[in-house]
Amino acid sequence: MAASIRLAALALALLSGLAHAHGGGAGDETVSPVAQAQLPASVGTDAKALRVEFAPGATSRPHTHPGPVFVVVVAGEMESSLDDGPVHTYKAGDTWYEAPGQAHRVTRNPSKRQPAVLVAWLLSDGKAPLVKPLALKP
Known part of the structure; x- marks a missing residue:
């Protein structure tokens, strides 16, 4: 169960990163899928x-x-x-x-x-x- 929670958290973090990429990122970085x-x-x-x-x-x-x-x-x-x-x-x-x-x-x-x-x-x-x-x- 803990592993599936960690995998879900990783997926959420990756998706959040992609969402930030469309809005300019969290800083000065350039994010490309x-x-x-x-x-x-x-x-x-x-x-x-x-x-x-x-x-x-x-x-x-x-x-x-x-x-x-x-x-x-x-x-x-x-x-x-x-x-x-x-x-x-x-x-x-x-x-x-x-x-x-x-x-x-x-x-x-x-x-x-x-x-x-x-x-x-x-x-x-x-x-x-x-x-x-x-x-x-x-």
Whole structure:
């Protein structure tokens, strides 16, 4: 119960911040939304922010997540493809959203010289593994 109250408070704080952005913010800062998604009714009560580093040319196996995922590219570039969609290239500052159970088939750093860094916010029930590998198609 306390975790759900904390998650609700975090969501309220984020929404309040966006509301301030439309009115000029709380001070001299500039606030710009970078991602938005309609979340499922029961997203869970566990939220984790993970820093994920990819060496030049590194990839991740195809996988899914049990809950919604918001990703921000912090440094470098990443290539990503969800379900059977096209591969998109994301640069530092770009974001993407993954729906619960959505197949993340391509995750790779296309650079042969530069590392890439992501920050991923994963929501879950706190019990299921945060990453479930998918079987590779022949």
